[in-house]
Amino acid sequence: xxxxxxxxxIAYLIGSINFSIILSKKMAGFDLREKGSxxxxxxxxxxxxxxxxxxxxxxxxxxxxxxxxxxxxxxGNIANHFEAGVQTEYLVQIAGIFAxxxxxxxxxxxxxxxxxxxxxxxxxxxxxxxxxxxxxxxALLVMAVTRMVSLGSISTAxxxxxxxxxxxxxxxxxxxxxxxxxxxxxxLIVIFNHRTNIKRILSGTENKLSFxx
Numbered sequence: 001x002x003x004x005x006x007x008x009x010i011a012y013l014i015g016s017i018n019f020s021i022i023l024s025k026k027m028a029g030f031d032l033r034e035k036g037s038x039x040x041x042x043x044x045x046x047x048x049x050x051x052x053x054x055x056x057x058x059x060x061x062x063x064x065x066x067x068x069x070x071x072x073x074x075x076g077n078i079a080n081h082f083e084a085g086v087q088t089e090y091l092v093q094i095a096g097i098f099a100x101x102x103x104x105x106x107x108x109x110x111x112x113x114x115x116x117x118x119x120x121x122x123x124x125x126x127x128x129x130x131x132x133x134x135x136x137x138x139a140l141l142v143m144a145v146t147r148m149v150s151l152g153s154i155s156t157a158x159x160x161x162x163x164x165x166x167x168x169x170x171x172x173x174x175x176x177x178x179x180x181x182x183x184x185x186x187x188l189i190v191i192f193n194h195r196t197n198i199k200r201i202l203s204g205t206e207n208k209l210s211f212x213x
Contacts, residue, residue, distance in 0.1 A: 003075065003076075003079055003084070003086055003091070004090065004091065004094055006075075007068075007071070007072050007075065007091050007094050007095050007098075008094050008095075008098050010068065010071060010095075011068035011071075011072070011094065011095040011096070011097075011098040011099045011102065012098040012099070012101060012102040012107070013102065013107070014064055014067055014068050014099060014102065015064055015068070015098060015099035015100060015101065015102020015103040015106070015119065016102040016103070016105075016106035016107045016108050016109070016113070017064065017102075017106070017108065018040050018103065018106050018108070018109050018113050018114065019056070019057050019060035019061060020032050020040045020041055020042065020044070020045045020053075020057045020061075020114060021033065021040050021106075021109055021113075023045070023049070023053050023056060023057060024045065024048070024049050024053065027049060027050075027053050028048070028049045028053070032044055032045060032048060032049070033112060035048040036048040037207065039114055039115060040109070040112070040113050040114040041057070041061075041114035041115055041117065041118070042054050042057050042058045042061065042117075042118055043149045045057045057118075058118050061103070061114070061118035061119050061122070062118050062119065062121055062122035062125070063122060064099055064102075064103060064118075064119045064122060065096065065099055065100075065118075065119040065120060065121065065122025065123035065124075065125075065126065066122045066123075066125070066126045068095040068096065068098075068099045069092050069095050069096060069099075069123060069126045069127060070126065071095065072088070072091040072092045072094070072095035073088060073091070073092065075091065076088035076091045076092075089178050089179070090178075092127065093178075093179070093182040096123045096127070096182065096186065097182070097185060097186065097189070099119055099123070100116040100119055100120060100123075100186065100189050100190075101189070103116045103119045104116050104189070104193055114193075115153070115190065115193035115194060116189060116190055116193055117153045117190060120157070120186060120190055121135070121136060123186070124136075124160065127179075131160065131163045131164065134159075134163060135156045135159055135160055135163070136156075138152075138155065138156055138159055139152040139153065139155070139156040140152070142155050142156070143209070146208075147208040147209045148201065148206050148207075148208055148209070149209060150194050150197035150198075150200075150201065150206060151197075151201060151206070153190060153194060154190070154191055154194050154197070154198065157186070157187040157190035157191050157194075158187060158191075160183050160186065160187055161180065161183040161184045161187050163183075164179050164180055164182075164183035165180055165183075
């Protein structure tokens with residue numbers, strides 16, 4: 001039991017490292033949460049700081065989803081080497097969920113963070129790269145057609161549990177129903193984080209990307 005708690009804490013602390021806030025202060029001299037949409041994420045970084053800062057933020061946030069999972073697998077394998085009977089799948093799920101929670105409610109930044117989309121993408125790619133790529137392509141298509149990043153993110157969050165239920169892919173992790181509940185929880189977190197976006201989408205006032213800039 002203590003091992004699961006340790007992974008929970010590690011994943012949350014890693015997730016709480018919000019690179020958009022750190023980089024916006026360093027590169028532009030302001031807290032990203034005080035500009036644009038007020039969200040500490042890649043899209044707002046692109047709009048308020050620039051492409052370079054947004055790209056760095058995107059890569060770092062994706063890594064925040066990958067690193068906790070790799071640590072969970074490593075620690076689980078070491079523990080099971082000594083016949084600890086640890087369920088690696090559950091360690092991975094705990095790591096993934098709390099990395100997203102840390103990104104959303106970072107302990108280092110007053111519990112006000114981002115929406116967890118890029119970090120979720122990192123999780124998907126490391127847990128099952130086939131599902132991760134499908135979700136990425138789907139999100140990009142929705143964004144290209146609607147010019148709304150939020151709608152692409154929300155739609156993809158819904159797609160993830162569907163793909164998991166049908167067990168798309170043959171990676172080590174998603175090969176059983178153990179990941180269905182995890183995929184639903186992850187989707188609900190992302191959708192909850194986009195609740196204000198959903199209201200704006202329904203009212204027709206959601207911000208759109210401009211591909212001309």
